[in-house]
Amino acid sequence: MHIVILAEFAVPSGGAEKVALESARGLAEAGHAVTYIQAVTGEADPLLEHPRLTRIDLGLADAWSRPAVAAALSGIWSSEAAHRLAGALAALPHRPDCIHLHQWTRSLSPSIFPVLFGTGVPVLLTLHDYFLACPNGVAYRFDTGEPCGLRPMSAACLVAPCDSRSRLHKMVRVARTAALRQAIGQSALHVVHVCDASRARMGGMLGRYALTHHRVDNPVRVAERGPAAPGEGDAIVYVGRLTREKGADLVAEAARAAGLPALFIGTGPLSDALRQRPGIELLGWQSPEAVQSILRRRARALAAPSRWYETGPLTVYEALAAGIPVVASDRSGAAEKVRDGETGFVVPPRAAELTEAFGALADSARAAAMGRAAHAAYWAEPMTLQAHARDLSRLYEQIVHNRSCAMQHSGVPDRTDSRIEVSDPLPAKL
Template sequence: MHVVIVAEFAAASGGAEKVAVESARALAEAGAEVTYIQAVAGPADPLLAHPRLRRIGLDLPDVWSLPALRGALGGIWNGEAAARLASVLDALPQPPDCLHLHQFTRALSPAVLPVLLGRAVPLVLTLHDYALACPNGVYYRFDRAEPCALRPMSGACLAAACDPKSRLHKAVRLGRAAALRIAVGRARLEVVHVCDGSLKRMDAIAGGYRLRHHRIDNPVRVARQAPAEPARGDAAVYVGRLTVEKGADLVAEAARRAGLPALFVGAGPLEARLRAQGAEVLGWTSPAELETILRSRARVVCAPSRWDETGPLTVYEALAQGIPVVASRRSGAAEKVRDGVGGYVVEPEVDALAGALSALKDDGTTARFGRAAYDAYWRAPLTLSAHARALLALYGRLVDEHNMRQCETELSTPASIVAP
């Protein structure tokens, strides 16, 4: 099978890109031929170096790096992206059996949807957030610091000052959302959800689309080894973008109240504020460095998202290492945390988070939770091979359905009658 993966980046600058890259590698390792189309010019993860994996760049700019007007127009509809993608697909030496789109909001824009939907092969779209339905992508009221309850693109949604930047940015995102609906039209989209919460939520808010839902966990590239010893760790660790909606500020204050050091791996707008609060901020690290940090420093990993996050991958990676997790009820990854056994599932509030961290100051509790987390994870691990098998099974079903429809169409079409 030849699978074409379309993503905006080829290096892991966030969870969606990491999943796209690791998914491509997993498919290649499973025997598929993979073409990885990278929209934005930039570096490529070494994982994309594989004999059955070809990488092609569209050399597009990230719209956020462009002058305001040009970036806004490109974010709504990037005709150049559509043209370059179509040209690359036309020039492939082997036609694809299936197309898989991971992101489109930074360079590709909704303009690529007609190109992909117009190919005579199935198209799959992984939903790493809620950008298919929600203009700001995360179904979150940044003006109120709470999840949104409005129907996307309703009058109330249009009027809400919910954007993290400004009303002008909201207007651009509304334009993109409208363009997306036009681009998709009445086509049925095959969408992959990475958690149960995403599936339920999108089913409720994605009015105007014809969706068929599929559920496949994100892959986790963690080799099984002896569990970590979190009771020897000293810090409450947070990994990811340092933003309010992801709850980074909650970790700093809750750790202070619990009497634990707070250690942040990542970067973002809250960095200076966290440092001023006395937290240790390391910035982004390599996967190998992160594993060392988790196994040597982490007493607990925190994921206190205020928004209804579909991930994050860090939760799975911590559980695989045998490190307790304190996760927000709004995080999709909390579905993998056994509350009161391998960690705690709490409301994204300082008091609740501080209470959980205080309980994990006890060495016996921490050691017991860590071992329980490790055992539970490895009973049904989210390995790359399992992820690839699930994807290939989905692709196979969709290809079979597509071929069946083609046969039915041919059989129902009257044969041409040629006069003697």
């Protein structure tokens, strides 16, 4: 098969791009022809160096690097992104069997969806976030510090001051969501969920679209090295951006109450406040290899107490693979991989419950036993790159087969050309 992977970056600037890159590499290693299209011009990860993998750079600018007004307008609808993508797809020497999109909010905008649907091949979108329904993308109210229970784009949603930046940013994101709704309309779109919780939550938000839902685990690129020794670990470890919505402050408070040091890998708005607390060690951002080394040497447990509905934070899976217990928020999709009381704890993102879990792990024998159980459970069904590529291959084949059968049944001939129809520069209505 010929698969087009579309993402905004060709380096792992975030979880979505990391999965896109690894998917592309895994599919190429599985024997598929892969075209990786990056929207934002820049360097490429060595993962994309493979004989069956071709990379195309659309040469677009990251919206975050543009002046505010230009960034807002292009974020709502970028004719430039649509035309460049259409040209790249039309120039492919072989028509793809399907196109898989991983991110579109930083440079591509809703304008690309009519282009993708115009190819006549199946289009898939992995839901790494909630932007398909929610204007701020995380289904979280930054004004109240709690997950959002409002219906996306309802009157209550439109007036809620929920954005992490300002009301003006919220207005721009509302306009973008309105453009997205029109761009997708009732076109057939396959959405890929990375956890069961995302599928359950998003299902009720996306009723207006003609979607087919699928479930595929993210890949986790860690080698099997035997279990770590968390019973000898000296700290509760947190890996990620240091923000309130991800629960970094909860880790500091609960670890101190449990009598354990807390070690933070990452940076963010809470860095200075955390640095002032006793028993806290901040290491800043580290390479993936360094993170793995630190976890194996220092971690008694990994803490991931998100207040928002995270989909599938990779650090949770990486810790389990290393044989390190995980204390995860019951709001996190990754918690489905944690066996409560056996390979870690699944608790509400509150200091009292976290303190109790950390206190239990202060028992070295219990931490060691949980670590061994975590390692055994993970490697019984590992989320390897090969498993991810296998599951994606089966999904693509099923989608292409079902589409072919449906077209034969309806008497509509399959398209064999690669001409792309480009949408109008602006949507008719917002």
